Amino acid sequence: MTRIAVVLGATGLVGKAVTEDLLGGEWDEVRVLVRRPLPFKDSRLKQILVDWDKLGQYKEHFTGANAVFCCLGTTIKKAGSREQFERVDLEYPLTAAVIAKECGVKQFLAVSSMGASAKSRNFYSRTKGRAEDGLIAAGFYGLHLFRPSLLLGEREEFRLGERAAAVVMEALDFAMVGKAAQYRAIPGSKVARAMVNIALANTGGVHVYTNEVIHVIGKR
Secondary structure, X not given: OOOEEEEEOOOXXXXXXXXXXXXXXXXXXXXXXXXXXXXOOOOOEEEEEOOHHHHHXXXXXXXXXXXXXXXXXXXXXXXXXHHHHHHHXXXXXXXHXXXXXXXXXXXXXXXOOOOOOXXXXXXXXXXHHHHHHHHHHHOOOEEEEEOOOOEEOOOOOOXXXXXXXXXXXXXXXXXXOHHHXXXXXXXXXXXXXXXXXXXXXOOOEEEEEOHXXXXXXXXX
């Protein structure tokens, strides 16, 4: 069976790792929708430069795909406003989901966040929760939502707050046991591996993977 994957947000921490993982595996074609090219060279990699506000114009690139990996995400500071943040973390993923469903994609895998809930008082968590609800409503054969804790890894842009938190979380990792285990920081590469592993399993239904579970299924 021909395996074709579509990656959204391939220039980000998890998205880039997902792309590398797919190219290192048994996938026949990897299509990445990006605003700028990735520095990868592989005959199976198809890079499509897109205008995210006109995503409907790129519908053909979802056709024939087995799985879509949605790794889109930003911060309010980088986005510049709550409205722009919602555009990236809510509107783009839901638009992609509608297109993917129309094109017959069976598996949709998305990076969400610990604490995601449409009822949350926290704007970030509430937005993530609304995105999850919208993806569930799309009705995919297999929908997989990953809720990692603090992500570890080298990003293209420097985030002082995340970098400081990462140093603390890594130092305290040995003590993160019992109930505290759910808060353990996790490498972006491990989240990526978990997503690819789940996609290969081709499981139906709606599944939510907590941080502790991602640590387990993201092992190589």
